[in-house]
Amino acid sequence: MSDAQTPAFHLRLRDGAAEENMVLAGIWRRAWAASHPGTPVIEPITHWLQRVRTEFVAPAEVVIAERDAQALAFMVLHDRREYVAQLFVDPHLRNQGLGQALLDEACVRMPTGWRLHVALTNTAAQRFYERYGLARGTVDRHPTSGRERISYHWYPARAPWRKA
Template sequence: MPPPTIRPARADEYDEIARVWMESWVSTGLEGPSDLLLARLRARVPMEVEKGWSLYVADDAGKVAAMLALHLPNCYLDQLFVAPQYQGNSVGRQLLTFTRQHLPDEIWLRCVRENDKAWRWYEREGFVFEREQVEPITGLMMKYYRWRKSA
């Protein structure tokens, strides 16, 4: 089976992207699914695109397998979420390779400290831990990471 194709997201997919985002987030065990969470993510997607997200999907024959949100001017990987049924199939690594093509020199990101599956994966992928800081809006402790191209 060929890997999903990474392409820019379309506005008519924003609801599906929010659903994938929620399902992936819920798969961490840090929060349960809810209509409120889904509504919050559905509202956030177009707002973040308006504020500068470059939003991509991993498209598996018309099905959204994952979402990737980059803020290119800031070298920031804002969101990378893979639908649970695609986790463990290198879709995340495919998205990270795509990110490195668009941000070839440096990438920074943050993830929730309790999401050890995510931050351990980023560390294996060459990201270096820089600091922890509480996110004032959510109250969650965030781990900040940076990747730089080797000289």
């Protein structure tokens, strides 16, 4: 296979190794910090690592986008709840199709539709989800952090690959 035919990245399910947990925590922290530039204090990596260890467990599934065995982005799915709990791309790798590929995978895994939430202050993510075809929903507050967030929904009829 020539370089032109080699995929830029591929998707796989998380294996749960300790090293992988640290990599995911790092991506999450960097991406969260980049999406919330006005936040005066970003929690230390130990905070994010503990969240990975406790939140990225069954029944959730973690889909990782990687290239050359290096994680670039990830998504946490709750198939039974039809919910994308997290989706983060390492900031220096944005605009390379990673987020779109992860959302495409969510559509495959949850073909009847799904939803997610995004911080109200994260306008870049909101634009991305709207370009993808997600329908904007209601604003509420995150039950733990109290931060305002907005819901987005994907319905099969809005699939980006379908022609209207």
